[in-house]
Amino acid sequence: MAEPVVQIKGVSRAFANVVALDNFDLEVPPGTVTALLGPNGAGKTTTVRVITGGLKVSGGSVRVFGMDPYTNGESVRLRCGVVSAKPALYDRLNGWDNLRYAAELFGLGENAPIGEAAARFGIRDALDFRVGTYSTGMKTRLALARAVLHDPQLLLLDEPTAGLDPESARAVLALIDEMATGGKTVLLCTHLLLEAEGLADQVVVMDQGHALIAGPPAELSKRFWPNLVVLLDAEDRETLDEAKIFEGVLTYERNGHATIQIDDLARIPDLIAYMSARGVRLTRVEPHVPTLEDLYFAVRNKTRPAVFKRGQTPKSAEDRL
Amino acid sequence: MNWRRMLVITRTDLRQLRQSPDFWVPMAILAALFFIVIPTILLFAIGHAGRIGLVQQIGRTLNVLPQRVKEAVDRAGQSPEGRAQYAMAVYLFAPLAVVVPLTISTAIGANTIVGEREKGTGEFLAHSPAAESEIYIGKLIGSILPGYLATLIGFGIYAIVVNVMVGPKVGGWFFPTGDWWLLMLWVVPPFIMLALSAVLRISARVRSATAAQQASGLVTLPLILVAYGQSSGALLGRQFAGWVVGGIAWALAALGLMRGARAVTRERLLGVDKQA
Numbered sequence: 177m178a179e180p181v182v183q184i185k186g187v188s189r190a191f192a193n194v195v196a197l198d199n200f201d202l203e204v205p206p207g208t209v210t211a212l213l214g215p216n217g218a219g220k221t222t223t224v225r226v227i228t229g230g231l232k233v234s235g236g237s238v239r240v241f242g243m244d245p246y247t248n249g250e251s252v253r254l255r256c257g258v259v260s261a262k263p264a265l266y267d268r269l270n271g272w273d274n275l276r277y278a279a280e281l282f283g284l285g286e287n288a289p290i291g292e293a294a295a296r297f298g299i300r301d302a303l304d305f306r307v308g309t310y311s312t313g314m315k316t317r318l319a320l321a322r323a324v325l326h327d328p329q330l331l332l333l334d335e336p337t338a339g340l341d342p343e344s345a346r347a348v349l350a351l352i353d354e355m356a357t358g359g360k361t362v363l364l365c366t367h368l369l370l371e372a373e374g375l376a377d378q379v380v381v382m383d384q385g386h387a388l389i390a391g392p393p394a395e396l397s398k399r400f401w402p403n404l405v406v407l408l409d410a411e412d413r414e415t416l417d418e419a420k421i422f423e424g425v426l427t428y429e430r431n432g433h434a435t436i437q438i439d440d441l442a443r444i445p446d447l448i449a450y451m452s453a454r455g456v457r458l459t460r461v462e463p464h465v466p467t468l469e470d471l472y473f474a475v476r477n478k479t480r481p482a483v484f485k486r487g488q489t490p491k492s493a494e495d496r497l
Numbered sequence: 498m499n500w501r502r503m504l505v506i507t508r509t510d511l512r513q514l515r516q517s518p519d520f521w522v523p524m525a526i527l528a529a530l531f532f533i534v535i536p537t538i539l540l541f542a543i544g545h546a547g548r549i550g551l552v553q554q555i556g557r558t559l560n561v562l563p564q565r566v567k568e569a570v571d572r573a574g575q576s577p578e579g580r581a582q583y584a585m586a587v588y589l590f591a592p593l594a595v596v597v598p599l600t601i602s603t604a605i606g607a608n609t610i611v612g613e614r615e616k617g618t619g620e621f622l623a624h625s626p627a628a629e630s631e632i633y634i635g636k637l638i639g640s641i642l643p644g645y646l647a648t649l650i651g652f653g654i655y656a657i658v659v660n661v662m663v664g665p666k667v668g669g670w671f672f673p674t675g676d677w678w679l680l681m682l683w684v685v686p687p688f689i690m691l692a693l694s695a696v697l698r699i700s701a702r703v704r705s706a707t708a709a710q711q712a713s714g715l716v717t718l719p720l721i722l723v724a725y726g727q728s729s730g731a732l733l734g735r736q737f738a739g740w741v742v743g744g745i746a747w748a749l750a751a752l753g754l755m756r757g758a759r760a761v762t763r764e765r766l767l768g769v770d771k772q773a
Contacts, residue, residue: 191769230623230763249763250626258624262617266509268516273509280505281625306516322621332624 179242181206181330181361182227187236188385189222196222198385199236204330204378209352209362211372213472214382220365221261222385224332227363228253240330254282257323261335263315265322271303271310275322282326293321297351313344320351331355334365349375369469379468381475389475397466400474403427403437406444409460410451418454422447433460498634502627506635507642510609514643524601524647531593532651533658536586540662543581555581562588579666586659587674588729594680595724597651598689599717602644606696607713608706609636610761615706619766633697633761637754640693645686652681679739687746688724692717694753701760702770 182204189197197219204210212220225231226238229245229252238245245252265274272290279288294300297317302310307318316336323331333352337345353375356362366372372379380390389396403426410416416434419425424447427437438444441463451458466474514521543552556577559570566588573583613619622632652673659672673681696713703709727742764770 225623225767225769228624230767231769232764250628253624253626256624258621260617260620260624262620264617264619264621266513266618267616268513269509273512277505277509278621278625281502281627283502283626 178206180204180239181241182363183237183239184223184226185237187226187233187238189226189231189233195385197226197233200382200386202380202387202390204361204363206329206361207356207359208377209356209364209375210378210380211376212363212365212380212382213367213369213372213468215367217384218367218382219385220367220382221334223382224258224260224334224363224365227330227332228256228258254326255329256332257326257328257330258332259316259319259323259334259336261338263319265307265310265315265318267308268306270306271299271318274307274318275303275325278322278325284326288325290325293325294318296324297321298347312339313341316340316344316348320348324355329361331360331362332365333362335367336364337366337368337371345371369467369472373468376468379471381472383476393468393471396471396475400471401437401466403439404441405464405466406436406438406441407433407460407462407464408436408451408458409433411457411459415451415454415456418451418456419447422450435464499628499631503631503635503638506622506627506632507639510636510639511642514605514639520604521643524604524643527600528597528647528651531597532648532655536590536593536655537658537662539585540582540659543585544578544662544666552577552581555584559584573671574667576666579663582659582663583667583671586663586672587677590655591677591680591729592725593655594648594652594677594685595688596721598644598648598685599692599721599724600644601647602640602689603692603696603713603717604710605643606636606640606693607700607709609640610697610700610765611703611706611709612700613766614768619768623763623766629761629763630758632766633758636761637690637693637697637757640697641686641689644689648685649681652677676739679743683743684727684739684746685724687743687750688720688727690750691746691753692720692724694750694757695720698757698760701762701765 180203182202184200184202187197187200188195200219200223202210202223212223214220222231226233227240227245229249232246240252241255243252266277269277271294275290275294276288279285279290291300294303297320299314299317299321302314307315310318320336331352336352337348340348349371352362352364356375364372364376377392378390379393379396381388391399408416408419413430413432413434416430417428419434419436420428424439424443425436426439429435438447444461448458448461543555559567559580562570562584566584569587570580570584573580610619613622627635656672660670664670695716699712699716700709703712727746730738730742762770
């Protein structure tokens with residue numbers, strides 16, 4: 177197995193009394209997209225800063241490309257492209273000058289592919305204008321162009337779609353997908369779960385500086401929902417409780433509509449017939465693939481959701497096991 | 498140390514400065530006031546005051562100057578106005594050469610690191626391959642150059658002004674004198690660096706550009722006064738005085754710059770140093 181691009185083991189870092197990273201572990205395999213999910217203050221930005229050697233850790237070890245980024249900062253940073261939560265551009269300079277500055281700092285010289293990088297992100301025509309006049313979306317695109325200018329092996333994207341309109345956000349995500357397809361290793365920090373959906377090969381849910389769970393989304397979903405999930409709805413939702421005692425239904429949860437886990441999809445026609453026979457007028461029977469959002473909240477609530485004893489109907493997350 | 502990268506940082510800072518007329522126009526006006534407007538008005542007033550009033554006062558002032566200076570003034574010409582103008586141009590405007598570069602450079606320097614942090618661009622620099630020492634020196638040069646260049650240009654214009662206004666009365670082209678070259682090339686630069694070593698340390702530590710300006714004013718004002726006195730001494734004292742004053746200033750500047758280099762850290766560029 178290839179050596180991980182990023183390997184963080186038991187890393188801790190605090191700011192005054194606030195713990196930003198607490199015995200945090202992370203492995204980012206080469207050529208994959210890893211999404212760090214978590215609320216504000218979970219430690220995502222600190223993780224990016226630790227990876228580039230911008231911050232010193234107070235405990236644990238960090239290896240990026242096999243090197244300690246704090247002591248081999250230049251070698252590591254030359255191979256990283258970073259888009260921070262704020263685009264961090266020079267507003268008084270135009271787009272060309274912003275990109276040229278990065279190109280020169282990264283030692284690209286006169287032949288830096290500035291125009292090509294800008295064109296790739298659809299910002300080529302705006303390069304002559306001052307960055308201060310750019311919209312948020314244009315700034316993000318320019319920041320992305322700047323981050324890939326030196327063809328980095330590792331891209332660190334910290335909330336790359338923050339403040340963007342949906343169209344720009346979608347375009348940015350498509351570009352990240354394209355880069356990942358091109359073999360780049362991507363670490364994406366976000367609290368927007370849709371952003372990581374379908375993009376991440378691995379998700380790490382963070383809270384208060386440590387990883388609650390890490391792994392490929394499908395594998396994690398399987399771990400949380402080992403059985404098939406089906407959503408049920410009816411004209412009279414209280415009648416849905418009849419499903420609890422149907423054979424093959426492993427778990428039952430009603431919160432508005434009902435969510436059941438069932439051992440075999442082949443039982444669904446029988447379930448429908450069974451419910452009809454008991455006067456339940458079903459309006460929805462839908463096999464459900466758990467989303468990253470489901471997973472995120474399941475992890476954050478520190479429970480295996482929808483695993484209830486028969487006859488128990490949870491009123492809130494606190495009721496869960 | 499990657500000098501190429503360091504100069505890139507300098508060049509980008511200067512390019513941003515050039516794009517900020519709201520900053521450099523007042524500074525250019527300040528330089529023009531000190532090097533052109535005030536000397537022109539004073540020299541003109543002396544030249545047209547006749548033998549009374551102002552010239553007599555300046556004459557009395559000249560009597561308290563060191564013997565070496567009095568002899569030089571006496572050699573300059575026969576007319577009291579000419580001698581007064583000569584003394585004024587050569588000996589009494591020396592502090593101009595210090596006040597202008599210190600004011601401009603410290604104003605730029607105060608904003609340079611905290612400005613990166615305030616605008617969020619410190620994050621970009623922190624994640625760049627540039628070493629902290631390269632960032633520090635790049636920004637140091639970017640702060641020195643505008644002030645020193647403004648001073649050299651102002652000095653050139655000042656030389657033309659005093660030669661045109663005073664030259665005909667003292668036997669022709671007389672400025673810059675050797676002492677002024679010494680002042681401009683040996684005494685003034687280390688004072689700028691000494692001030693900037695303090696100002697950049699402040700800029701790296703404070704939370705806002707406003708705070709940096711306030712604190713820099715407090716630190717550099719005494720330094721301006723010292724530089725004012727020392728530069729006057731360099732001109733008015735014995736010939737080696739300038740060399741000694743400059744030498745001490747260079748030594749102090751080197752010390753200050755070495756200590757100042759430690760103030761620029763990636764954590765400070767990221768704005769998390771106060772929280773650590």
